[in-house]
Amino acid sequence: MLLKKVKLLSLFFIIAGISVARAQYKQFRSSPAVVVAGQSFDIAYDASGTSLSGMGNVKGIAYYYADFGWHGIDLKLSSTEKNKWSATVNSQKNWAMVAFKFMAGDSVDSNSGQTGGFLTPYAQLLRNPEDTARNAKGALAIWGLFRSSKYGFEIPDYLNQGKFVTDTVVSMYLQKELEQNHLPEYKSAFAVAYATSMYGAYGESSAPKISAVVNYLTRKNAPQTDMLSAWQILHNTQQPVKADSLGKAIEKKYSGSFIAKLEAYKAFAAQKDQAKMKEQGEEFLKKYPYDPVYAGLDRAYQIDYNRVYLTVILLQIGNNDFSVIDRYIDQLPYLSVINVYYKTVQIAHHRQSIDDKYLYTYSELLLKRMQAFKTNVPEAYQSYSPEQWLRFYNDYYIAGFFPMVLEHISVCRGAGKYEEGLQYAREAESFQHYSKESLNDDYVFLLNKTGHSDEVNEVLIKSIYENQVSAPMLDLLKQNYISKYKSEAGFEKYLQSLKNASASKLSKEDLTMINKAMVNWTMTDLKGKKISLVSLRGKTVVMDFWATWCVPCKASLPGMNLAVQRYKNDPNVVFYFVDTEETEPDYKQQIRQYLKDNGYTFNVLFDNPMLKGKGTGEVFARVSKAFQISGVPLKLIIDKNGVVRYMTSGFKGSATALSDEIAQLIELTKKQN
Numbered sequence: 001m002l003l004k005k006v007k008l009l010s011l012f013f014i015i016a017g018i019s020v021a022r023a024q025y026k027q028f029r030s031s032p033a034v035v036v037a038g039q040s041f042d043i044a045y046d047a048s049g050t051s052l053s054g055m056g057n058v059k060g061i062a063y064y065y066a067d068f069g070w071h072g073i074d075l076k077l078s079s080t081e082k083n084k085w086s087a088t089v090n091s092q093k094n095w096a097m098v099a100f101k102f103m104a105g106d107s108v109d110s111n112s113g114q115t116g117g118f119l120t121p122y123a124q125l126l127r128n129p130e131d132t133a134r135n136a137k138g139a140l141a142i143w144g145l146f147r148s149s150k151y152g153f154e155i156p157d158y159l160n161q162g163k164f165v166t167d168t169v170v171s172m173y174l175q176k177e178l179e180q181n182h183l184p185e186y187k188s189a190f191a192v193a194y195a196t197s198m199y200g201a202y203g204e205s206s207a208p209k210i211s212a213v214v215n216y217l218t219r220k221n222a223p224q225t226d227m228l229s230a231w232q233i234l235h236n237t238q239q240p241v242k243a244d245s246l247g248k249a250i251e252k253k254y255s256g257s258f259i260a261k262l263e264a265y266k267a268f269a270a271q272k273d274q275a276k277m278k279e280q281g282e283e284f285l286k287k288y289p290y291d292p293v294y295a296g297l298d299r300a301y302q303i304d305y306n307r308v309y310l311t312v313i314l315l316q317i318g319n320n321d322f323s324v325i326d327r328y329i330d331q332l333p334y335l336s337v338i339n340v341y342y343k344t345v346q347i348a349h350h351r352q353s354i355d356d357k358y359l360y361t362y363s364e365l366l367l368k369r370m371q372a373f374k375t376n377v378p379e380a381y382q383s384y385s386p387e388q389w390l391r392f393y394n395d396y397y398i399a400g401f402f403p404m405v406l407e408h409i410s411v412c413r414g415a416g417k418y419e420e421g422l423q424y425a426r427e428a429e430s431f432q433h434y435s436k437e438s439l440n441d442d443y444v445f446l447l448n449k450t451g452h453s454d455e456v457n458e459v460l461i462k463s464i465y466e467n468q469v470s471a472p473m474l475d476l477l478k479q480n481y482i483s484k485y486k487s488e489a490g491f492e493k494y495l496q497s498l499k500n501a502s503a504s505k506l507s508k509e510d511l512t513m514i515n516k517a518m519v520n521w522t523m524t525d526l527k528g529k530k531i532s533l534v535s536l537r538g539k540t541v542v543m544d545f546w547a548t549w550c551v552p553c554k555a556s557l558p559g560m561n562l563a564v565q566r567y568k569n570d571p572n573v574v575f576y577f578v579d580t581e582e583t584e585p586d587y588k589q590q591i592r593q594y595l596k597d598n599g600y601t602f603n604v605l606f607d608n609p610m611l612k613g614k615g616t617g618e619v620f621a622r623v624s625k626a627f628q629i630s631g632v633p634l635k636l637i638i639d640k641n642g643v644v645r646y647m648t649s650g651f652k653g654s655a656t657a658l659s660d661e662i663a664q665l666i667e668l669t670k671k672q673n
Contacts, residue, residue: 013554021415025111026123030102035526037126037136038093045102045122047083047109055104058085063101063155065142066094068189071489073568075100078501079414091126096138099123099146099155112159119147119157119165125610137181141190144173151193152296155383167200171274188226194551195233210237218246224254231259258297261288267305274315281312290331292379309336310343317344322353329369336377338400341366346407349414354406356414361407363368363404365410370401409442434462437654441470456480464498469656471558499660513672518636518644523578523605527591529574533607533642540669541638542575542662545620547582547605548590553633556651560635563602566663572640573666580607580632583615637665645669 027046035041045060047053060075075087080639100122101110103336111122125143126136143152147165153581174194178187195213198206210233217230227250234243251259264284284620287658290305298305309332316324322344334342348354377389384392393396393401405428425443432439441462447456460477463469470475481491522532533541544560546553560575579591608618624630629649637646645650646665651658 025120025122025263027109028111030124035091035126036090036129036132036218037095037125037130040088041124041139042086042088043100043124045077045085045100047085047102049250050102050109051107052102052104052109053083055107058104059387060085060087060104061101062384063099063158063387064091064384065096065098065138065146066092068138068381070146072383072388074385074387079393093129095126095141097123097146098127098137099160107516110158111558112163119159119163121147133324134180137183137186138177138189140173140180141177141186141193145190145193145606150471151196152299153193156322156381167197169646171197171201178306179511185217188229191226191229192232192236196236199237215442224250224400226259227253228258232297232300256287258294259415261294262303263303264288265308267620268308268311278312278315281308284308285312285331287329295379302638306333306339310331310339313340314343322358325362325365330363330367334373334396335371335400337366338396338404341370341404342408345411346403349407349411350380350575356411357416359411360415360417363408367404370404402428406436406439409439409446413442413445418446418449422450422452423657429459429637433466434459435466435468437468437470438461439658440468444473444476464656465500466493467499467660468654469659470504471562471655474562513668514644514647515625516644518638518642519626521619521622523608523619526604529555533638536638537642538640540573540640540666541636542573542666543578543636544575545580545623545632545636547576547580547632548584548587549582550632552651554594555653556633556658557598557600557602559651559655560662561602562655563662563666564602567666568661574672575603576605577602578605578607578619579616580620581615581617584606588615635662637662637669639669639672643672647670 004273027043027048027050031042047055047057047058052058058077058079060077061072062075063070064074065071073088077085077087079085085102091098095289099110101108101120101540103109111120123143125139126426128136129132142153145151145166146155147159148154148167148170149159149164150167151170171194174190174197177190178194186361191213193231195206198209214230214233217233219224219226227246231243231250233247234240234246247259251257261284264280264287268277268280268284270649271280276404285308297303309328313324313328321355325340325344341363345366346667349356349359370486374390376395377525380390381389399486405424409424410420412418412424421442425439425446428439429443434440443454443465447453447459457474460469460473460480463473464477477495478488481494482488518533518620520533522530525531544556546557557577560577564575567575579587584590588606594600594604595604607616607620608616610617610621620634621634623634623636627644627647629647631649633649635648636644639645648661648665
């Protein structure tokens with residue numbers, strides 16, 4: 001046992017010795033090697049032999065630990081020769097440590113692997129400006145803690161996944177820190193990590209030290225945060241009876257304590273009745289508003305404010321009452337804004353279940369909230385440097401925020417907010433580069449409505465090049481062509497000449513040929529006439545399975561209409577639009593009205609009633625089983641012998657692209673005959 005203690009003690013002093021001159025590596029140096037907090041120092045980075053070797057435009061971030069939190073600054077790197085980079089860092093007196101990361105493109109180097117058995121990322125521990133023989137306050141603690149993933153002190157996306165130091169190493173550094181700094185704020189800040197790492201490293205033998213920590217945290221007149229730390233330690237060190245007893249004491253002493261908050265959240269999360277869940281969620285948010293002081297405890301005990309906000313808001317919006325957004329808009333977390341927008345504005349707009357003039361107010365409100373995060377960094381991302389946050393924000397702009405902008409443009413169009421919609425559309429096109437049909441269509445519409453018709457033809461041509469054009473846009477392009485040349489002759493040739501050949505071609509996956517007989521069927525058309533697959537032998541048949549309730553199905557119909565018009569003079573190609581999976585009693589009348597309203601002259605077939613269950617879908621069910629697919633829209637290209645050659649599902653968003661896709665598949669199918 002004595003030998004084990006000696007070995008551990010030796011290891012401690014080896015590691016502690018390294019920490020004093022942490023900044024000297026093969027690829028990374030600081031000058032001077034020992035830096036006092038508040039002084040400026042230079043760093044030199046050599047990318048040779050790293051993942052950044054030979055790369056230009058290397059960027060760097062310095063993460064500094066101060067006032068018990070991480071913060072990031074962007075380095076102004078300069079280079080005088082290949083692979084050599086340098087910068088000056090102006091530290092402040094409250095800094096404890098600085099960690100460095102270097103990047104170029106998708107490659108990152110923070111030296112976060114193991115070196116000589118130790119995890120030694122590029123870092124500089126600073127000295128105490130009041131006593132330069134000692135490390136800065138918090139430096140030893142954070143050097144141990146930030147290399148572990150267990151205690152909430154790590155830098156996001158800094159260390160390699162799975163490469164962390166042990167509890168033994170963490171506890172050693174914390175022990176050394178607490179020996180140097182007896183200040184109450186340091187004891188409180190690192191107490192949970194110290195006790196938990198001691199227990200993880202030494203088990204029951206660490207009980208006396210853990211008891212001493214708990215006794216300090218529960219001292220007379222201790223703040224609630226300290227008592228909660230003691231409660232958390234008792235949980236982490238397998239002392240549930242003592243934890244429960246302390247929890248009751250905290251709940252009794254402090255009104256609205258975290259213990260009561262945790263119990264309220266558990267009751268909310270376990271509730272099955274939606275009305276009661278909404279009521280409990282509202283009460284929870286009123287009584288326990290989000291407080292960053294308790295963010296660590298919230299994470300540790302899985303209290304998810306995002307879940308509460310979404311539940312309360314979405315349950316009320318389910319009754320088409322959006323006023324709840326007004327109540328919580330200033331509190332909504334980053335991801336909640338995206339989710340609320342999708343569940344409220346986006347769905348209602350696509351379904352046209354709520355007037356756009358009403359939706360506009362909330363679309364704008366949520367969009368402004370999202371935009372505010374660009375300059376007001378959320379608490380969870382405070383460690384990011386300004387450039388790093390902007391990159392992260394822009395990534396989410398693509399995934400979450402940009403779809404909101406596109407939807408808002410469309411809502412502005414429907415609400416008559418043409419100038420505002422055009423402003424957003426211009427910005428969106430500079431990002432999207434005419435590669436999204438719905439945006440292009442809105443842009444053209446808004447240009448016309450705001451008196452910018454002179455720009456329309458250029459937008460049409462750029463959209464055609466990307467093959468992202470709606471049917472109305474195509475009609476407008478044709479009108480412009482006829483106006484210029486006084487004839488429709490040559491328009492198709494002109495149209496094809498405008499397209500980017502690569503944008504019009506299908507991928508190899510789309511061109512994978514099938515060679516399987518179509519299931520036999522007989523269905524009834526709009527006039528009550530029975531049509532069978534057998535009766536269509538000798539023709540290339542395009543079958544489009546769709547439904548009145550299916551938004552992408554109906555969105556694809558303008559493109560399918562273009563394809564129908566393309567082959568209207570070819571007697572050997574026929575299109576049938578099979579309406580399926582309907583449950584409404586008047587669905588046939590709905591279809592007739594829909595076709596009339598949109599000017600479609602499609603050959604529609606009504607799928608047969610299901611043999612078991614309600615609604616239609618007997619043919620589609622057999623097709624789904626035979627070809628192992630599910631869901632509409634589904635388009636099958638069948639050759640003259642009744643064999644399915646190609647199949648495509650979903651809708652990618654462009655009428656002209658869909659028309660070209662169907663045409664390519666028809667021509668390829670013809671060649672198989």
